[in-house]
Amino acid sequence: MHFCKVMQLTQYLQIRPWYWWSKQRTLGKAPVTVGITAFSIMIMAGICRPDAEDSFTKIKGSAGSPRFNLQFTNNDGSDVDLYVQTPNGSVINYQNISAQNGKMDVDCLCGDCPEGGNENVYWVPGTAPKGTFKVWARYFDPCVGENGSARYKLRIMDGNKVVREMEGSLSSYDRRSPVIIYER
Structure with missing residues (x-):
């Protein structure tokens, strides 16, 4: 798994989510993580740094x-x-x-x-x-x-x-x- 510096595009339907689920995918060459909580949908597009995986x-x-x-x-x-x-x-x-x-x-x-x-x-x-x-x-x-x-x-x-x-x-x-x- 790569840990990336992320830019978030977030739409919150409620401030405090109750649980978290996420999947990492690739869009072209950029990693994208899609996450869902009980009350929110979150899409994060990331730019990976070479040293980020070891963080x-x-x-x-x-x-x-x-x-x-x-x-x-x-x-x-x-x-x-x-x-x-x-x-x-x-x-x-x-x-x-x-x-x-x-x-x-x-x-x-x-x-x-x-x-x-x-x-x-x-x-x-x-x-x-x-x-x-x-x-x-x-x-x-x-x-x-x-x-x-x-x-x-x-x-x-x-x-x-x-x-x-x-x-x-x-x-x-x-x-x-x-x-x-x-x-x-």
């Missing part, structure tokens, strides 16, 4: 057990944030970078992401609490202009082993990803 393979931040990592396309300088709710209900994010021994060590803000769109929360092995963790991503700001979008990949890892992951798209219109629940 979700360069994970930044400290390894841990558990480790929650967010990667996102940052072609237009978007700000997408990682949220991790710990078993006692504390939330680790850009405003609160530690709770229950967990720490956020990578926070990408708008265009200030020299190594690409990455955010990371981790626990040193043996220090994480037992219980239910919740993790999600939130599209915070397009940073440039009024509207923007970003593809994302959320990973839950144990050391460097991926135990769960989810991919999707967020935008000024659809700001929050589904929540992933992780039992430890």
